[in-house]
Amino acid sequence: MRPPASANTREPTAFPVGGTVDAESTARPLRFTPRLDLPGQQLIVAGYTDARERDEQVADTFGSVQWLWSENDFFRFDKDRLELCSATFYLPPRAAPHGAKLCREAPVPSSAPAGLRAGEPTDFELPQATVFRCASDGAELVCLRTPGLLARQPYAVIGIAPDVDLLIHDGALTGWRLSDPARWLTDGFARPFPPSDAIPAPSARTRHHLAECLRLTSAPVVDAVLDQDPAAWRDLLALQRAVHAQAEDRARADVLQSVLDRLVEDNGE
Template sequence: MTTKLKFDGGWSATVTDEPLGLVPRLLGTFLIVSPYADRVEREKFLADTFGSQDLLWDLPDVFRFAPDDRRLVGAEFRIPEVSASAEDSARLPVTPEVRPGGLRADEVKHFRHEMCTVLCRAPGDAVLTCLRDLDVLDEPLEARVGIAPDVTLLVQHGTVVGWSLTYPARYLTATYAAPSPDPPSPATRQLLSECLDLVTQPVIFDVEDGEPAALSRLRALDEALRSQREDRHRADALLALISNLVEDYADGPTGQKP
């Protein structure tokens, strides 16, 4: 098992036996595995820790470490805008098995780790896997490090080349609040898949180009989410995910519904 992980810029960390016990929160295309509960707490959290963080107009993946013991205390990831084809997604290696573990920074130093560029979706979106690029699929993975429940870092040649989230529908939330402890409904899982279709390439291009079929899908999805009675917290999270698309495109290019 790999014990040393490399990140962008030559930065490195050692794998420990202490994964984060935090419950992941999926806010749209933004995955949070950190202890803060609102934006104010987030700013304090960033000020009190070191590592990789987002800046104005720059959105890398975020890994934050405690200065005293250099251990990982939080992470944030963004789902890429591009969905891989079903054929490419099927090439994703299923081995090795996930080993739960945390990280300890080799030095107290800020760094930058580029966000992933492509999303691979398992059938039914039971697992979302985000990769640095599709070249990762050309070779086997060296390790999978489970840094938090259902959140795994993918390692190839000792380098972190992606991450995955298992059971993403379970972790949907509309705010910084914890997701519902109840399992997601089958309808929620289906609607999540439809949302991911519409907010990622290539389908989002059809939405932006005003293709009638794509706009019809968008309006139908908006209506289905608004009328869903069960699992409201997650339905609201998905409504937030597509809200900008609905506002900008659902009425069509002339501002009039067909």
């Protein structure tokens, strides 16, 4: 298989998806509004609006899916055209370790809008990312298969939907990136804002609160919360109060509030 082309060119980029199926980029990205379902810990890029519609699409498509005990992201392809028709990514359970070496030296390749076409109509496994880093200002959320990739720039970046990119290392799909994740915050399958409304930019406060929420609700910090560590609990309760007091951007703040309230209620004394 030839190496992937630069994401800055229009040449198709071929790479393995899940290790068993090859895919190549097309000129047709998904047009769906991304939905960052924070309570559900997933990013939905699809046209379905509930679990029933999702299950119906799974029956009519091929690709990867979560079965009992599996930890796969959803990549579903049309059986006739072999083109990507939806994707769901699960948020990794662990944040980048404190002090981890992060790649900042070289510029990240620019994202080129593109869809995907599978090489053959067969099901496959697509393991979830295991680690993430979220900029403290909430500018982007990067999720990768292994911590070692945090210190490496991707070879190519493929924009499969608005603000949603696939990351390619060594010719293979290794993770994904969501730009301005606070913009797409929602609860469940709901669109972030009604379809008739343009999605407004989140406030700087919301972006910061989301980054802090992700830090406090993911390992290793959440382990300290569950163990009733005083410092971790102080940080959690301080964020809960700050989000509760936030006046602007309340629709998104309510999503954050629900996640924080549940963690406090389920683990408080």
